[in-house]
Amino acid sequence: MPPCVSPRGVAPRSGRFQGRRSCTWRLRFGPPGRRLPTFRAPVAVGTVACAGPRAPPPPTASGGVRCQTIGSTVSEPTVTVELKTIVELCKTRGIIFPTAEIYGGVRSTWDYGPLGVELKENVKRQWWRTMVQLRDDVVGMEQAILGPTEVWQASGHLANFSDPLVECASCHQRFREDHLRETQLGGERVEGTLTCPSCGKQELGDPKNFNLMFKTNMGPIESSGSTVWMRPETAQGMFVNFPIVQRTSRKKPPFGIAQMGKSFRNEITPGNFVFRTREFEQMEMEYFVEPGTDEDWHQYWIDARMDWYADLGIRRENLRIREHEDDELSHYAKRTVDVEYYFPDASMGWSELEGLANRTDFDLKAHQEASGQDLTYFDQVAGERYHPYVIEPAAGATRATLAFLFDAYRVEEAPDAKGEMQSRTVLKLDPRLSPYKVAVLPLSKKDTLTPAAKEVFDIVKQRWMCEYDETQSIGRRYRRQDEIGTPYCVTVDFDSLEDRAVTVRDRDTMSQDRVAIDRLESYLIERLPGC
Template sequence: MVAETKPVSNADTIEKLVSLCKQRGFVYPSSEIYGGLNAVYDFGPLGVRMRRNIRERWWRHMVDLRDDVEGIETAILMNPQVWEASGHVQGFTDPLVDCTGTCRKRWREDHLAAEREARGKPADAVGCPECGGPLTAARQFNLMFKTFVGPVEDAAALVWLRPETAQGMFVNFPNVVNSTRRRLPFGIAQYGKGFRNEISPGNFIFRLREFELMEMEFFCKPGTDLEWHEYWCNERLNWHIDVMGVRHANLRLRAHEKTELSHYSTATSDIEYRFPFGWGELEGCADRTDYDLKTHMEHSGRDLTFFDTESNERYIPYVIEPAVGLERIFITLLCDSYEEEEVRGERRVVLRLHADVAPVQVAVLPLSKKAELTEQARRIEHHLRGLFSTEYDETQSIGRRYRRQ
């Protein structure tokens, strides 16, 4: 019987993915037995395998296979002066509005049109997207989580949970140069946890309050930055297609308009994916100029310039930053690989994941439970464990076991 692939409507895909992820052990609602916590998720046995594969593919192509990028791992907690100097304490904000009607929900002002359209309302409608009630005037809301170091909760003990990993790389720029004797251009890469107190997280794991970032800061000579920006935009787009197996037709590279650019950027492009809920950012690539190193020089009093022995000049490097969230890649791969087949009138889900990121790469399924066969099958599976991510299964019929893979 040949299976017939059926299209899946966009409206249903995310709900079906949420159900599938919980059922198969990809993603669980965090602390579910206590009602969970909005926009916080745990990753199950298959999910953690897939996350590791994504992370390893990124590190291999961003660091291991290149001779111009070094790796680093910086702390989540940093001296709060780092965030004051970078502008995060004053400016890492989103515009917040409150519904004063029946639902009392809070929204990002710049997301209101999309929230209305998602609920089948006109984008230019007035009032709350949920209940239509009146909205307050917008106010700025800082997205950083704060905590305290030590037993006393006062201003002197205040620290922030990092919203990005980039600042840890900027303040370590002179350390990496001195210890590796690197010449420009070169990059510093790392992955690690980030935290943002999002006003309106949603779309499953697309926008979370706790997430994993994979970022690289590429330091180059001023005047070469636009060329390097174009290079890294194309490099990262091709990586998603060639290495991760994302369909090119579902990706696009979109340059930011001048009105969209961050204060530190002269050029930013997003690699966007066509999600079931519309086009959304998968990865960003920004030309941050010399903003970060310059501002840390001014606030710390330390020299973060680079002496170029070839041109015999000293300057503050410009920075190109490709940055992506691991969970964004995760949900992109799930959406891109999700299909349904119809066999004898029954719909079956298929995830056509690239072999390099699939949580199970080899399944060993003995045809029967005879001891001589299962013993041999287990020996084969144990041997393959050192080469692949494997799974052994001898329960139920061979057809059902095959379908579970």
């Protein structure tokens, strides 16, 4: 039996592991006999301590918010870089930059450049691989962005999907009241007088509910019958399509439907770079389970999702789970837990990366009542119909991308080509997330080296995203690749013309190996697993 599986064969409720070395464990939640896919959970070097089938309740943080930092000990978060540093890096290197900047830009709206689109796609690709490809109980789908009023009426979004808005009587700026209470008073439910962040006066009016959904019209005539809504989440498409997906995929509970795509929310106060924007990308999965097994499945997915972030390189001391209090639960939720990351910027701190909700059977029942269609599942063994309960891991691709950037950012002292110590900036991204896996660098731009360098580039680009870079000195090119997180640089020099070998430099250790060109692909395959 693996050391991190409890004697009862039940996955730990909240195992405490640190470090990057991994062991394999098999989680066994769910109905008897149900075997689930194997996951890789980071563990400490040495003794592994498991919490057993039931972990103690999380400690209580200030303000009555229950939270738990995942690690063998609770320690201070290790990220020290400021948000403005990440923003500057992203703009300088073409990772993320303002939309339509030549026209002054659009507030809190961002475009992803060549590196940014690769990074975000790699985050999404790893999510899909973990949540769909490596499982036999989850299938994917893609819904339309525009949806009819009936869907959002039945789901409760038109009535409940709102934030408390306050307006300053002096400058007429509008803000989210709960955010002001959090930043000025220390908690969303703390009473006290609020100050306008814009003009500094204490003339904020009473809060009003502001619906966050974008509305538009379909067709040439604007009328109530032509009204459609831009989806504020991807979840509802999986609920309304539950019968056809379940029938055509021949799945039975427990099983999931996964989806990635853009959602839109008319946020009152967007900000903090790409963390809170009105247009963003989600990675969501609805996992349909038999009522009565929902609590165990919920905990299973909490553990699995925490492991996903850690496996891709986020340090565990910078992650925690936070329980929603009863008065902050969504209208559909029995229990909700957030996976939070410690952003060191003063305006962010511990902030949500992903929400994991036990939605019970609220959505399926609501859509069945509104549509008149049967959204139950018939259990042939038991001979009965029931509405499955739903466990929802809902992650943000944009927020996850930002967290990976923060956690990978380093400034180190390293020797330059002359052996003198210099400061270098490096993104120590997990290679699976790095925009480019390999950079091919001819030592010189001379025509004698170009054919050999292009030959090497043609070899590696067939398998990985690569960059060919021949401008500036080799030392500057190394530093440039370090700054964008490229794991390996392949240098083609004049000796390569004679010995048919290249120099491969490791980003993290800066060590160099001489590798024959005909062995280069296999050499990199060994060092880029999962890429």
